[in-house]
Every structure is written in C-alpha cells, then in structure tokens.
Amino acid sequence: MGSITPLDHSTLDDLRTGFEARPQNRLAMNAVTVAGIEKVALNYERARRLQRRFSVSVDNGAVTNQNRSGRCWLFSSLNVARFVAKKALNVKEFEFSQNYAMYFDKLERFNYFLGNMAGLITAGEPVDSRLFQHLLSDVMGDGGQWTMAMNVYRKYGAVPQDLFPETASSRNTGEMNVQLRSLLRTAVAHMSANPEDIESITADALRAGHRILTIHLGEPPRSFDWEWTDADGVFHRDGETTPVEFWKRYVDAGLEDYVCLVDDPRPEHPKGRKIGIEHLGNVVDGTPTEYLNVPNDFMKDCARRILSDLRIPVWFGADCHPMMDRENGAWATDLFSYGDVYDVDFDMDKETRVRFADSAMNHAMAFVGVDVDEDGTTTRRWRVENSWGDKIADKGYFTMSDDWFSEFVYELAVPRTMLPQEYLDALDKPAIMLPAWDPMGALAR
Incomplete structure (x- = not known):
C-alpha cells in the first residue's frame, strides 16, 4: 500500500496558483457564494422545455405531506390506495392515516429486529462483525419498501386519517426514533451479556417499545364507526368497522399481490432473476422483501400500461x-x-454509481401521468405525486424527464398479471440473496 502524501505549503501554493490561472474559477466563486450552486448551474433552456403537460394523467387530488419524517414509502403506497378508495367511496378528497401505518410498522419492526439479533447472538455472531454492526447502526429508521408496506396493510388494514390523525412525533420522528433506537441497542447489549435470558429480555423490550410508541403516536383504533357523504351529497353509514375490513372493502385492487421490479445495473446480477436482501423485513412471517431484476425499459413499459390501461397511480422508488x-x-x-461550473467531468454511469456508493433508491413516490408520443410507446416525461406538501413544484406534483427515469429510478410495483411467463417462472425460483448492506437493500425515506 502506497504512503499518503501530506499537504504541505508548496502543494497548497500550487493549488491556489492553478485556481487563479483560470478566470472562470473566480467568476464561478463570486456567483455561487452569492446565489448558491443550484441557481448558477441550472440549465435554463432545459428547465424551460420540461413542460407540465401529459397525454395520460390520473388525478389524485391534493398532495400529502410527510413533514420531517422518512415515511415516503407509506405515504406513496397509501396515495395509490387512496386513489382506489376515493373511487369506491365516490369522494373527491380522502386520506388514509399514515400515523396508523407507521405505528404498526414500527411495532412489528421492533419485534423483527429483536428476533433477528437474538438469532445472531445464539448462533455466535461476533458483536463487532460487519453484519452485527450494520444492523445496529441502521435500526429503527423510518424508511421502507413496498412489500413492507403491504405486510402492514395485510395484517392491520388502514383507517381514515381523521380517525387516527398525525401527532407531533409522527410529523417529526427524530426524537422518538432516538429513544426507540437506544432501547433496542440496550436490549441487544443485555442479550449479548446474558444469552440465557434472551427470551425475557426480548419480552421486556417489546413491552417498553409498545409503551413508547403509544405515548408518542397515540393508541390506534381497533374498530370505528364509518360514515361519510359522497360527492353527490348522499350520506352513507357502514357502522362498526375494523381497519382490516375497511382496507378489504375499499381498497379491493390486489395491491398486496403486486410484484416489485428492480433495475440492478450490475451484470453479476442477471436480468430475469429474483433478488433478495438478507435480514431485511418488518413483519415476522410476512412476505419477504424480494425483487425481480428487469431491464429499465420493461419497468417503463409497465408504468405506462398501468397508467393508460388500469388508470391507477404507480408506486416507484428512485434516487x-x-x-x-x-x-x-x-x-x-x-x-x-x-461540471461546467467546477470544470469537473462527472462521468459515472448507473452501474458505476451503484457500485461506488454514489446512488441508491432513497425515496418513494407515485407516477400519476405520462406523456407518450404518437407511436404509443415512446415516453417523453412523467408526472409524479410526491409527499412533500403543496408549497413547492406544481402544487406538490413533480415532472420527470424520461432519461432521468433511466438513470435514477430503481424500483416499481406492478400487478403480477403484467409479467410475461418467463418472469412468472423466475418468481418461483430461489432469490439471489445479497448481504444486508447491499445498495439494493436501501430503504425509501
């Protein structure tokens, strides 16, 4: 291994001289220090040509706002579900309780993590191993995946937002997560020191976790009286309804059976094969977090067909x-x-960005529109429903160019019926299991 050369005064003088030798550097410095890099580097002509008109569009009403939380995967999946529910209820505006979904995701994830760590300790996994430390460092965040969301809805259903509204901690999860994270790490430390007491330590920690969650988020309803007035002014009353009954009755779209497609650009992971991530999940005995690795163009085709034919929003994950x-x-x-501002060539492609930790899926949203050429297959741009509130963009809706989809969209949830037979056959075969720290296991936040 070569030695690292320290920075000395001679090197610093050379750097300063090189900077001053190019007049554009000082011009760039003057502009960026005053206006910021985004305003200076913005390609005005490209921004002007990225229009907000779409040949296919599904209206999903006012956008939601995840505030200071990493719940985009829950917001975006519930945005797809609320589109279905609004049609079933015949209402113009409706929102599911994201707080309810997060409550049970975190409770289930608490149990999943404790069981996972107990298994590693029992198997003799060293505390300082890469796996052990990775799981400890990444515990009790807000992020997730489509499959994890469906695990929650399948088991616990969903409720209208006004029946379990947001709280201070659901809007800003930071402090709650600090406490939950510390509680879990304390429990793991006790497990490691006293492996013979793992069962009682786990039970005590689960009770404490439930207590903390309920204090921060409230006590979710087991059932509720559901009544509403539809868009035609007609009053309806369902009577006593459980959250699971509500989900099954008004989100009867088969979302739980969707398949997650992923575009892993690394050639050692073949297209047409199923990929899984070790130790990634939220509900014990729930559906494992697995993806079918497919070409990016196939993902585009599926998204376009869902919007055009099924007329329903499409959940996706991107960087x-x-x-x-x-x-x-x-x-x-x-x-x-x-690159023009800095005089730097940023030349990594999608595969290289993934391989060298420059890009991974980190946010989930929903496609609600697409602009298609007259040939019916070539896409120009996409309309995106985000969950960052309505004070930005087009009242919260974003526009994505088709080339950006190619480079930075990684995941898409689609109906199983949309897959050709070769992909259906691949779903029945064992997944290529990737380690817990692999970038394809990144969570949307």
Missing part, C-alpha cells in the same frame, strides 16, 4: 437527489451543469 429542482418540481439528467 431523488441528483439533478433535482425541488422548488420548481423537476428532474432531468441535464437540468444542472455542475
């Missing part, structure tokens, strides 16, 4: 940060000219 104009709600691969 939302690159080339994003958050204020105006736009994504395009050439929306910013960072």
